[in-house]
Amino acid sequence: MKVLVCGGAGYIGSHTVKSLLREGFEVVIFDNFSSGKEELVIGGEVIRGDLDDKEPIRRVFSTKKIEAVLHFASLIQVGESYLNPQRYYTHNLTTSLNLLEAMLEAGVKKIIFSSSAAVYGTPQEIPITESHPLNPINPYGHTKLFVERILQDYERAYDLKFISLRYFNAAGADPDAELGELHNPETHLIPNILLFLLGKKQSFDLYGTDFPTADGTAIRDYIHVTDLAEAHVLALRKLVASAESDFINLGASRGFSVLEVVKKVEEMTGRKVSFNARPKRLGDVPVLLASKERAEQRLDWKLRYSGLETIVETAWRWHRKTAPRID
Numbered sequence: 350m351k352v353l354v355c356g357g358a359g360y361i362g363s364h365t366v367k368s369l370l371r372e373g374f375e376v377v378i379f380d381n382f383s384s385g386k387e388e389l390v391i392g393g394e395v396i397r398g399d400l401d402d403k404e405p406i407r408r409v410f411s412t413k414k415i416e417a418v419l420h421f422a423s424l425i426q427v428g429e430s431y432l433n434p435q436r437y438y439t440h441n442l443t444t445s446l447n448l449l450e451a452m453l454e455a456g457v458k459k460i461i462f463s464s465s466a467a468v469y470g471t472p473q474e475i476p477i478t479e480s481h482p483l484n485p486i487n488p489y490g491h492t493k494l495f496v497e498r499i500l501q502d503y504e505r506a507y508d509l510k511f512i513s514l515r516y517f518n519a520a521g522a523d524p525d526a527e528l529g530e531l532h533n534p535e536t537h538l539i540p541n542i543l544l545f546l547l548g549k550k551q552s553f554d555l556y557g558t559d560f561p562t563a564d565g566t567a568i569r570d571y572i573h574v575t576d577l578a579e580a581h582v583l584a585l586r587k588l589v590a591s592a593e594s595d596f597i598n599l600g601a602s603r604g605f606s607v608l609e610v611v612k613k614v615e616e617m618t619g620r621k622v623s624f625n626a627r628p629k630r631l632g633d634v635p636v637l638l639a640s641k642e643r644a645e646q647r648l649d650w651k652l653r654y655s656g657l658e659t660i661v662e663t664a665w666r667w668h669r670k671t672a673p674r675i676d
Contacts, residue, residue, distance in 0.1 A: 600639025
């Protein structure tokens with residue numbers, strides 16, 4: 350089966366491409382490389398293009414016999430979305446609409462969408478289930494929710510089938526150390542700590558020490574990126590087999606505070622982590638924790654790598670390997 354992976358040169362997209370190739374799928378990667386990296390492409394056919402432009406993606410569907418799509422391509426920085434919401438609304442929605450238009454023209458009606466726990470906003474219950482109210486509190490989260498609404502309307506009107514996967518905190522790196530995080534700028538907690546320890550960052554800022562948690566720092570649900578990638582393969586197989594649309598959380602249903610992560614990094618690396626305590630960021634909530642029950646039941650998904658020790662160990666191995674090449 351030939352699948353199109355939009356944003357396949359990014360962090361989660363590249364790990365998913367590896368899982369797809371390992372499972373025997375033919376993969377076409379479509380990426381503009383604005384944030385994706387050449388070194389994260391380890392297989393598949395690569396087409397350089399931008400979803401802002403309708404013609405390149407139309408050509409892909411007219412020439413490549415695509416049967417299903419995985420859509421990772423979007424802007425993802427929550428803080429930036431507050432500062433420049435126009436960029437996020439314009440880019441994330443336009444690119445998705447252009448992709449969907451090209452799919453419908455080609456008669457391709459199966460898509461796995463890269464969504465986010467940001468669609469839930471401030472949690473009203475923990476753990477968060479898929480039936481939790483949808484009330485995003487930042488423009489990035491709004492764009493993800495809007496695309497989900499569009500997918501529902503397209504299913505009703507055009508029989509487009511989808512599975513929207515709502516990520517919690519993706520972390521870690523490929524266990525083979527072929528792939529990992531190469532964001533620029535880097536905004537995720539664990540790589541920022543590790544890059545500081547490797548001398549690639551002058552300081553490490555810890556945002557928020559007065560949350561109503563045991564140690565005052567925010568608690569998050571960290572899911573290993575390889576477990577996340579494997580969930581996409583399972584979701585694709587389910588969509589092909591059943592043609593039933595769905596919304597599914599991807600998390601570990603286990604939370605760690607920022608200070609617990611810091612201590613685990615110190616334990617795994619043997620190095621002391623110093624930090625600058627900063628005020629909490631706009632929109633930060635004390636606890637985000639997923640219910641993974643639906644993913645387990647409907648995808649037969651089993652976590653293999655999402656222990657905090659494995660997350661830190663694989664990330665540390667990746668960043669030690671790649672730190673000299675990071676811009």
